[in-house]
Amino acid sequence: MRKLVALSLVAVMAPSLALARGNHPMAGCGLGYLLLSNKDNGKVTQVLGATTNGTFGTQTFGISSGTSGCTEDGAVKVARAAEVYADVNFDSLRREMAVGRGEFVETFASLLGATEANRQALLALFQSEYAELFPSASTTTSDFLSVLGAKISQHPELLG
Amino acid sequence: MRGFLIAFLICLTGTVHASDDEAYLAQLFKSARDQRLSEQPAWRLLLHFHHDLLGRYRSEIDDPRYFLSPRGRRDPSAELDATLRAFFEVPSISTDVQHPQCRYPARYAWLKEQLQFDSRMKERPCPRFAAWRDQMDAESLTLIFASYYLNNPASMYGHTFFRLNSKRHGDHERLLDYAVNFSAYPDSDNPVLYVLEGLSGGYPGRFSTLPYYMKVQEYNNLESRDLWEYALTLEPGAMDRLVRHLWEMGQASMAYYFLNKNCSYQLLPVLEVAQPSLRLVHSFWFKAIPADTLRSVIHQPGILAGVRLRPSHVSKMLSARAQLSREDVRSAERLAKQADDAAVGRLDSLAKDRQAKILDSAYDLFRYRVGFSRNQSKDIQEQERKLLMARHRLGFNESKESSVSERPASPDQGHPTGRAGISFGASKRSHFEELSLRAALHDQEDDPVGYVRGSQLEMLHLRVRHDNDRRATYVQELTLIDILSLSSWDRWTRKPSWKVRTGLSAAGDVKQDPEDSLMYGLQVGPGISLRTHVLRGEHWYALAEADTQFGGVFENNFRAGAGTESGVIVEAAPGWHVHFKAAYFRYPWGNEGEAVRLRLIQACPLGKSMQFRVTLERQNRYKEMLFSLLRYF
Structure with missing residues (x-):
């Protein structure tokens, strides 16, 4: 997956985000919604669960299966990489950004284009702006990404 | 007239080109035959040619779209000829249709090298393959094992898939790499159909590539399974061959057979294409x-090259909890249950890093309880926010996250999955020998290293006895499935224990000779269990079970009832296990009666792949003693 330069991130996301405001569940690609509920932690009721090992997302990502939404032949479209990552890992990001530390948020910083030198500063920014990035309990990925894009454009020195 | 001449000349050029191609093609055919290319292992591997269970030599890929020749599935030579011919095709106008050179980049690369294509073979651009390959950017390969998950039949044996490690990603950015996964595409949610079709090849299976972070969310979080990452070192050129071949495989569907042609099997032929010196597939038949x-x-x-553990959410949660004092564990529990301002306020007097640890554990527990699904109620979302905001207010904390304290043995260290045994036994009235064979996998007395502690999963376990005194040979047991999942009770995970067992066995408690008391039974029930550490480790359990049995040995041909079973498994020394269990069952329906069953098993290891057991058993008035030698293979 390519690292992105922040400005292109903001530029690319702006139009789709304008359309996808608010709590629309299929905002963006909807790949985060593949994480739907029929897997429980340790509940016996799932004994005959109708889920096959690893079908989570596998049809969308079939190799050479063509283009659809945010995927292309089994890869996430480069321009949508940050959006898909944020959507799929949203809960992990929401947790780790509160603290400014953790594998998911650090990887996200890399994906956005932070170098070794300014990663810590970017993580600190995530933490200090947390309340604005996640203004409510029901903040969606697209809301988060548009605020993030705005914050980053105010601090271009943090990337690349 | 001039127009006609021009048209004629154009046609002539066209035909000259066409006949140029034909001439070169003929030359390539001859070269291929002289070099016997279609007989070479590399070509056979690319087509996934193997002897099937009926001894037929053909491709394992049953999708006709994968073959360019109608005989391709059975005839490697026909397929090779058809492939060479297809490479000369005129590209389609539609951008959706790939040129054969692009559909089969592995075949193209190999044939180009073997036959030394020159400029007479027009090399076509392959933008889709190139774009995907660039995204994969595969420099090295890691084989990943997702640990056993007993609550879903498809996951009981674990799962394996690949990760393509990209040059662009540092060691801490592995989440961004792509995973390669083979899985079935079931078209039914119906659990019965799902099982039947999965076993009989009713579903197609295909390869997909998806970001590793999606697999980590699925396994570590949603299913709370550990991921074991085995880094591999392959020969030079192997990664290129692998990636080319994976692209070819994208269009091939293969019938998915849960027992043998499953997710983990299909990684092997692909690995053999990448590195033909590997001989993997031949050991896997049934x-x-x-x-x-x-x-x-x-x-x-x-x-x-190395093994790394990526622990599940539950593993990390319990590891972090182990570092908290009792009082702090209770605080975390209270917060996880009800994260209100009062509960959070109670932490204010504590040191910041202590508060942080409590809040982190509270969040872990809260998350575990509500699950990782996106469908959460407003109330749950608000609770989560309270916890996260409280944690956030503590400020930036630079200390490193603590890792899992005690790394369990990796799954590759578990005993082999098949087991055969020979036993000698005696009861009050007879002496007998027994031969046993078990297809899979693991029982409570087998060495638990590399397996989930307290879990038993047996499938196809056959025991046949020969009674010396009565000169009778009979089936003592043919168990289809026997699962006993004992999860040690923990305040946080609260996992119940349970049992499912079905199959044929000799009803030991009735007053008939065992060769006349074969019945088909089904036992199901919930329970609880607990692990203690009084000595080296003891596992106590108690189950309530419903028991239904059918057989000619019973009055009315059946009996049904319920009972309880409890026991303890003690590890007396490394590898040496003692298992004592007692059960009481009452059968009010059918052949009325009751049964008291006691069993004491002692198992100790003999070298790396054998075990010796002594079993004492009593069922009502019947008593027997058995000495067994077991071998894992």
């Missing part, structure tokens, strides 16, 4: 259990 396919790969000399 069954392909992920731990076995894993071992077959990593035991190849020089291939394993």
Whole structure:
């Protein structure tokens, strides 16, 4: 997956985000919604669960299966990489950004284009702006990404 | 007239080109035959040619779209000719249709090298393959094992898939790499159909590539399973061959057979294409259990570069909890249950890093309880926010996250999955020998290293006895499935224990000779269990079960009832286990009666792949003693 330069991130996301405001569940690609509920932690009721090992997302990502939404032949479209990552890992990001530390948020910083030198500063920014990035309990990925894009454009020195 | 002449000249050029191609093609055919290319292992591997269970030599890929020749599935030579011919095709106008050179980049690369294509073979641009390959950016390969998950039949044996490690990503950015996964595409949610179709090849299976972070969310979080990452070192050129071949495989569907042609098996032929010196596929006929396919790969000399554990949410949660004082554990529990301002306020007097640890554990527990689904109620979302905001207000904390304190044994270290045994036994009235064979996998007395502690999963376990005194040979047991999942009770995980067992066995408690008391039974029930550490480790359990049995030995041909079973498994020394269990059952329906069953098993290891057991058993008035020698293979 390519690292992105922040400005292109903001530029690319702006139009789709304008359309996808608010709590629309299929905002963006909807790949985060593949994480739907029929897997429980340790509940016996799932004994005959109708889920096959690893079908989570596998049809969308079939190799050479063509283009659809945010995927292309089994890869996430480069321009949508940050959006898909944020959507799929949203809960992990929401947790780790509160603290400014953790594998998911650090990887996200890399994906956005932070170098070794300014990663810590970017993580600190995530933490200090947390309340604005996640203004409510029901903040969606697209809301988060548009605020993030705005914050980053105010601090271009943090990337690349 | 001039127009006609021009048209004629154009046609002539066209035909000249066409006949140029034909001439070169003929030359290539001849070269291929002289070099006997279609007989070479590399070509056979690319087509996934193997002897099937009926001894037929053909491709394992049953999708006709994968073959360019109608005889391609059975005839490697016809397929090779058709492939060469297809490489000369005129590209389609539609951008959706790939040129054969692009559909089969592995075949193209190999044939180009073997036949030394020159400029007479027009090399076509392959933008889709190039774009995907660039995204994969595969520099090295890691084989990943997702640990056993007993609550879903498809996951009981674990799962394996690949990760393509990209040059662009540092060691801490592995989440961004792509995973390669083979899985079935079931078209039904119906659990019965799902099982039947999965066993009989009713679903197609395909390869997909998806970001590793999606797999980490699925396994570590949603299913709370550990991920074991086995880094592999392959020969130069192997990664290129692998990636080219994976692209070819994208269009091939293969019938998915849960028992043998499953997710973990299909990684092997692909690996053999990448590195033909590997011989992996030949050991897997009737069954392909992920731990076995894993071992077959990593035991190849020089291939394993390292093993890393990516612990599940539950593992990390329990590890972090172990570092908290009792009082702090209680605080975390209270917060996880009800994260209100009062509860959070109570932490204010504590040191910041202590508060942080409590809040982190509270969040872990809260998350575990509500699950990782996106469908959460407003109330749950608000609770989560309270916890996260409280944690956030503590400020930036630079200390490193603590890792899992005690790393369990990796799954490749588990005993082999098959087991055969020979036993000698005696009861009050007779002496007998017994031969046993078990297809899979593990019982409570087998060495638990590399397996989930307290879990028992047996499938196809056959025991046949020969009674010396009555000169009778009979089936003592043919168990289809026997699962006993004992999860030690924990305040946080609260996992119940349970049992499902079905199959034929000799009803030991009735007053008939065992050769006349074969019945088909089904036992199901919930329970609880607890692990203690009084000595080296004891596992106590108690189950309530419903028991239904059918057989001619019973009055009315059946009996049904319920009872309880409890026991303890003690590890007396490394590998030496003692298991005592007692059960009481009452059968009010059918053949009325009751049964008291006691069993004491002692098992100790003999070298790396054998075990010796002594079993004392009593069922009502019947008593027997058995000495067994077991071998794992």
